[in-house]
Amino acid sequence: MWTLDELLERVSAALTAEYSGAPNGRVRDVPDRRAVRWYATTGLVDRPSAMRGRTALYEKRHLLQLVAVKRLQSEGRALAEIQTELAGATDQTLAAIARVPEELLESGDPAPPEAVRPRFWAEPAAAPAAAPPPAQAVALNGVALGGGAVLLVPGTPTAADCADLAAAARPLLDLLAARGLLTNERES
Incomplete structure (x- = not known):
């Protein structure tokens, strides 16, 4: 798992090979932190896999998605068109489009253990406590x-x-x- 900055370093490294850059000056060659957050908000890229405190953590699929988006943008494709094409794409499909070197896909960190939250809605409701007698009106x-x-x-x-x-x-x-x-x- 990688932090956002680590993910962006890998995206940049992956795009150094076989990447001509964006065809116009309106699109960045490499996404920045803000673009990645926007892509996640709009569904172009999956949301972070986990959180470590307030730090979002990303995985191999996020790397493949970001590099695939940039490669498709370099062909002159619009984000809406890319989103339609990549919606529900498998990791194999993303890997074929992204062409990320294998060494960049390796992650040394295992996923952090998920904190187990109690499923209060799945447990039977407790018997209601005896209600107190109604209050008497006092002048x-x-x-x-x-x-x-x-x-x-x-x-x-x-x-x-x-x-x-x-x-x-x-x-x-x-x-x-x-x-x-x-x-x-x-x-x-």
Whole structure:
């Protein structure tokens, strides 16, 4: 397996023999990184075989495809025509068109082991957990703390409860006022 840069080095080496280059100045003699990505996006060349982190890895078939594309382009053929011809081509067909020297086809690296992902969709669904009882509606009452702040409490507080809650909330109200989060000055 090769990185994209290693693949492009092999493409360049393969094209040094029997390659007249593109017939017009609009096509590069050797594809660059961007062209290879575009070819993979459009389906002209297979997508990378594997990934090592964020690095795409390519194999012999990619080399054959890229060299075959360049050789056909050198004959003046358009990419759409080449794509139609090479769609579903076997490695033998690609090798006949590409004529890549054997030493360039050898890869010293074995394919990296595929990370096995669990197939969650193929396993039976777990029994649903017992649903909690539906929540009871609770009436909330607001206790004005000053400055527009209101504390919601379940139940009905007495006047003494409201006074105690307001006193306990003074540090919070001071913080809210300091940060400009209250609508008006706190009442003393």
